[in-house]
Amino acid sequence: MIYTHYDYLDLAPGASVARIEAAYAQVLQRFHFGRTEAGQDLSGLVRMIHAAYRVLSDPDARRAYDDELAREAALADEELKSDLDALASRPSRHAQDVPAPLRLVVNQLAA
Numbered sequence: 001m002i003y004t005h006y007d008y009l010d011l012a013p014g015a016s017v018a019r020i021e022a023a024y025a026q027v028l029q030r031f032h033f034g035r036t037e038a039g040q041d042l043s044g045l046v047r048m049i050h051a052a053y054r055v056l057s058d059p060d061a062r063r064a065y066d067d068e069l070a071r072e073a074a075l076a077d078e079e080l081k082s083d084l085d086a087l088a089s090r091p092s093r094h095a096q097d098v099p100a101p102l103r104l105v106v107n108q109l110a111a
Contacts, residue, residue, distance in 0.1 A: 004069060005052035008045075013066065017057065024053045 006013050009023040027049055055061045098106070 003048075005055050005065060008049050008052040009056065011056070013069075015056075020053070020056050024049070024057075 006015075009020065009027055011020065011023050015023070028046070031046055031049070055065050
């Protein structure tokens with residue numbers, strides 16, 4: 001699964017600057033500032049949280065990041081549409097489209 005900076009801060013895109021600040025503090029507090037918890041090293045996750053905050057708190061970096069997310073979403077939508085169109089162009093199968101060898105065996109068993 002691919003996470004966005006919004007996911008790391010538990011925010012919806014379009015969140016206000018004040019909400020970003022509050023979410024950053026809240027998420028860091030939740031992860032105890034990277035301390036090991038139950039044998040897990042959380043430092044990598046905390047680094048991602050810091051990186052997310054740096055991008056989302058800078059208006060220019062956030063705009064560029066949002067533009068990149070929009071481009072990636074458009075590409076994914078295009079790919080999905082192409083795949084669905086390819087599926088739709090294949091002839092559909094029906095329950096009565098039983099292969100001939102199977103039909104022969106079934107007919108023999110029924111007789």
